[in-house]
Amino acid sequence: MSEKITIYDIAKKLNITAATVSRALNNNPKIKESTRELVLETAASMNYKQNKLALALKSGRSNNIGVIVPRIDSNFFASVIRGIEEELYPHGYQVIICQTHENPKRESENLYTLIDAQVDGILMSVSGVNNENDSAFRNVLEKNVPLIFFDRSKHIEGVSSVTINDFKGGYIATKQLINQGCKNIAHLSGDQSLEIFKNRFLGYKQALIDNGIEFNEKYVIQSKSSVEAGKEAIDILLELETPPDAIFSSSDFAALGAIQELKERNINIPDDFCVAGFSNEPFTKFMEMSITSVDQSPLEMGRMSARVFLEQVDKTDTIKIEKKVVLAPELHIRKSSTRTTS
Amino acid sequence: MSEKITIYDIAKKLNITAATVSRALNNNPKIKESTRELVLETAASMNYKQNKLALALKSGRSNNIGVIVPRIDSNFFASVIRGIEEELYPHGYQVIICQTHENPKRESENLYTLIDAQVDGILMSVSGVNNENDSAFRNVLEKNVPLIFFDRSKHIEGVSSVTINDFKGGYIATKQLINQGCKNIAHLSGDQSLEIFKNRFLGYKQALIDNGIEFNEKYVIQSKSSVEAGKEAIDILLELETPPDAIFSSSDFAALGAIQELKERNINIPDDFCVAGFSNEPFTKFMEMSITSVDQSPLEMGRMSARVFLEQVDKTDTIKIEKKVVLAPELHIRKSSTRTTS
């Protein structure tokens, strides 16, 4: 139960004032070299540790940044967080994690909680686009706390974002399916009120159009990102009078479900049905029937978001730069969409 | 750029003192009901938010807890963190994440940093057992900050831990392989200076002994937790004069590598070679050749660790309870160790 050592303890021991100790520790030039050394030595010998809370209160900066994600136990978000942590650690920032579980109310709560906790910035991936929590966002902006969106963004003036080009991601994945000779390509989308899903869908659609394939509304199914949802989608799609011969899924999990259901029905992948997913979750590569997927370079996304934060945090309040970083998606072509027969 | 509202602002507006405001906001019984209401209303209308940093400095509690893991982008650790966050969120604690990347130096750094940041507790999974960082641990204990190990523990007097019964995990996985008729069972272990790996190994060994199978040292390979390591292990094992007909791997990733290598060599799984892994990573269930694995119930582990922390955080310093929670591992039997032939 070592007592907490403060600069006052050091001061008392050396018969000087706390101010001098503070200055010595902070390399203030107004301190004689000999006293500085003396203070430094004494501080070390007493095992002094600066109280970050006192510093935070005084300076108004907590050296904590908040990260809000729908959930942490998905490889994508975990990897982004890893990137953020790695980039900010050398700068002395600690990362506080909050999960919304896709619940906008939790999202608001998290925003308020982080602001209350005096974080120096908030990096987040939005959980849904309703306007219920507008006031929470407004609160952040009013407090002049840097806010940066990654992956799932939201249009707010003055707010920077780091995303990937989802349109292009949808486009190249669909294009690859077309290249394999698929003619009737279905699309499993997520909640299209979220831009990422909207854009992937638009990329998909554009790829069809550019390649002379008619867009069929019936081929687009909106569902959750789960294995079960993928299976159900196949159930529905195969009931159509012209069932599709490929599917581009906005979710790797749904893509996996689709594959499982197709196998169940003895439909040959990729020769009779091609599948492509999105996110490049680790399992897509591990499977026997490895799944073609669009990589979002989450690590890079996290690092980049952190860098954007660092750029903004020291700027004076008046200069508000809105920076939009868009990373390029990369298609990892695997067995699920690589036909051996030509 | 809304100015920060403090209790002094409220006090000034109402012509009372900050103390009264503080008491009113904290439901102190010494306040007249009418003033309390007045203060509450005014606070709300002025959009007052308590400054948590000031509170933290005054009370000495930051309401932050630190979590140290080797890395966050593994399903196991991410899930544990999820459990921790979910359990602590309702209690007003924020979770600060640190990664060690299996580097003991980073581990020490993280410990010091968290203590500097005045966290109210540290929950961690140790990254290696060297004694270099003993002083970092001692520092935590001296500061009387609750420390709780999860999964990868370390023997320190007075420190609680939440682990699974790794011995049993190793035992039941091995037993299942024996039940399938496997006679020569190999084991892929991790760094045995870590207890978890040591215990899984011991469980494996005991299962062999209990079932009249002679333990063969050559069947034990120590390696990293990676797909590549699994492949290499198979390379080595199949060179032996009596190659094994099953493998129990302490890592799902290595188990996957083993399976890939076995397939490469056209060895029939599970009929000619059974495989069992550890951790129950999501992909083990998704694969075509699904992998038998020992589940560590990470979510529960996280929740439990959080609960142990909550129990300890309010205890007075003198009562130091050392609580050892041991969760039961659960074997998920899948194709990789389910023989159709008998």
Added chain:
DNA sequence: TGACTATAGGTAATCGATAACATTTTAAGT
């Protein structure tokens, strides 16, 4: 030697909330 300027360090306010202790107001009892 006197005036002046660095140089080094001290004093005290500040960040915002809390709480022990002190004081005033209100209510109750006789």
Added chain:
DNA sequence: ACTTAAAATGTTATCGATTACCTATAGTCA
């Protein structure tokens, strides 16, 4: 009306570090 207890609020120190402002000492130069 007067004492006395109870209730409500005010005063002030505190948590630990920083810093604007002030003071004291030493050194410089004419």
